[in-house]
Amino acid sequence: MAGRNHLFIPGPTNTPHEILSAMHVPMEDHRAPSFPKLFKPILEDLKKIFKTETGQTFVFPATGTAGWEIALTNTLNLGDKVLIYRFGQFSHLWMSMAQRLGFDVEIDEIEWGKGIPLDAMETRLKEDTAHEIKAVLATYNETATGVTSDIAGVRKAMDAANHPALLYVDGVSAIASIEFRMDDWGVDGAISGSQKGFMLPAGAAILAFSQKALKCTETATFPRCFLDLKDQMAQNKDGYTPYTPSTPMLHGLRKSIDLLLAEGMENVYARHFRLAEGTRRAITAWGLKLCAQPGFESDTVSAIVVPEDKDARDVIATAFSKYNISLGGGLAEVMGKVFRIGHIGDMNDVSMLGAIAGVEMALLDNGIDITAGSGVAAAIEYYRSTAK
Numbered sequence: 001m002a003g004r005n006h007l008f009i010p011g012p013t014n015t016p017h018e019i020l021s022a023m024h025v026p027m028e029d030h031r032a033p034s035f036p037k038l039f040k041p042i043l044e045d046l047k048k049i050f051k052t053e054t055g056q057t058f059v060f061p062a063t064g065t066a067g068w069e070i071a072l073t074n075t076l077n078l079g080d081k082v083l084i085y086r087f088g089q090f091s092h093l094w095m096s097m098a099q100r101l102g103f104d105v106e107i108d109e110i111e112w113g114k115g116i117p118l119d120a121m122e123t124r125l126k127e128d129t130a131h132e133i134k135a136v137l138a139t140y141n142e143t144a145t146g147v148t149s150d151i152a153g154v155r156k157a158m159d160a161a162n163h164p165a166l167l168y169v170d171g172v173s174a175i176a177s178i179e180f181r182m183d184d185w186g187v188d189g190a191i192s193g194s195q196k197g198f199m200l201p202a203g204a205a206i207l208a209f210s211q212k213a214l215k216c217t218e219t220a221t222f223p224r225c226f227l228d229l230k231d232q233m234a235q236n237k238d239g240y241t242p243y244t245p246s247t248p249m250l251h252g253l254r255k256s257i258d259l260l261l262a263e264g265m266e267n268v269y270a271r272h273f274r275l276a277e278g279t280r281r282a283i284t285a286w287g288l289k290l291c292a293q294p295g296f297e298s299d300t301v302s303a304i305v306v307p308e309d310k311d312a313r314d315v316i317a318t319a320f321s322k323y324n325i326s327l328g329g330g331l332a333e334v335m336g337k338v339f340r341i342g343h344i345g346d347m348n349d350v351s352m353l354g355a356i357a358g359v360e361m362a363l364l365d366n367g368i369d370i371t372a373g374s375g376v377a378a379a380i381e382y383y384r385s386t387a388k
């Protein structure tokens with residue numbers, strides 16, 4: 001098929017040409033005296049993206065999933081109690097990892113479409129007077145349902161309960177795209193990956209830990225080796241890594257950070273809001289609904305519910321085979337019920353309009369009763385009226 005495949009999934013996201021070019025480099029000696037000149041400023045500048053001055057940043061040759069494991073195994077002991085809210089496939093997988101690793105996992109099942117219930121959390125933490133809960137695992141942006149939780153509110157609830165648990169945040173589909181303030185929100189472990197907001201290929205877990213979390217690494221007895229933060233810290237202080245880094249990835253990350261900071265993080269957040277809002281206007285014009293309930297809508301991904309007698313997988317298959325666009329599928333409990341449009345990373349008004357037009361064609365082809373052009377028209381009006 002002529003033309004390119006258009007990637008409208010919430011990760012991996014589109015990689016800008018500037019980043020692809022920056023990654024096109026010969027291999028180099030990662031033990032050379034010049035290597036810290038590349039790596040140290042990356043670790044330093046990542047703090048501006050995580051919005052932390054007191055925390056420490058890390059890059060592991062891994063993915064977001066490893067970030068979950070790094071947070072758990074470096075700071076906790078076998079059998080420690082952790083509290084998690086399960087409301088989508090990613091919070092499910094993090095929960096499942098904690099169980100498989102042997103932690104005592106307290107699960108609060110939340111309806112898919114909602115996020116972390118702040119009042120219930122505060123009540124639960126107040127009940128835990130013995131402070132048995134050692135960490136709260138919060139999925140900031142649940143990519144499966146397009147649900148964003150209020151992490152500032154989570155911190156408030158923890159403080160109101162005067163609870164000392166560590167706050168770990170899965171920000172894989174949020175950090176570098178929607179508002180994230182590690183220090184202001186008192187986040188102890190912020191987990192991200194290269195292939196979403198950072199617009200890179202998969203292959204880097206990009207993380208930040210608070211001094212409180214790092215102190216726990218000194219006493220935590222959970223066995224760990226490849227994912228040991230202490231080994232990273234010992235080498236990172238001189239600008240090196242404990243094992244071979246992906247140097248092209250680091251050159252790409254350098255460019256990604258430069259692009260994000262040149263745009264300005266507040267502008268990056270505003271752009272993601274606009275892209276998402278135009279998409280939401282289109283969804284409303286089609287007469288369809290988000291999986292996310294009001295107040296939980298994500299600015300990086302919209303999960304759209306199809307009418308009950310339809311299968312969202314057919315819409316995704318048509319979109320791919322007839323129109324060469326990739327949409328996200330429904331995962332686990334929402335399989336067949338939703339399809340997802342990613343509006344994260346290297347996107348602008350016209351790329352979103354392409355996604356919306358392609359989705360309209362695939363919806364119509366599958367007998368879903370929408371008016372041709374209605375979503376595109378709603379999005380055009382919104383983008384025009386808010387363009388600078």
Ligand SMILES: *Cc1c(COP(=O)(O)O)cnc(C)c1O
Pocket residue numbers: 011063064065066090139141142143170171172173193202
């Ligand atoms: C993509 C994603 C992950 C998993 O990251 P991998 O890079 O696939 O390991 C975890 N959490 C969320 C919220 C995600 O969107």
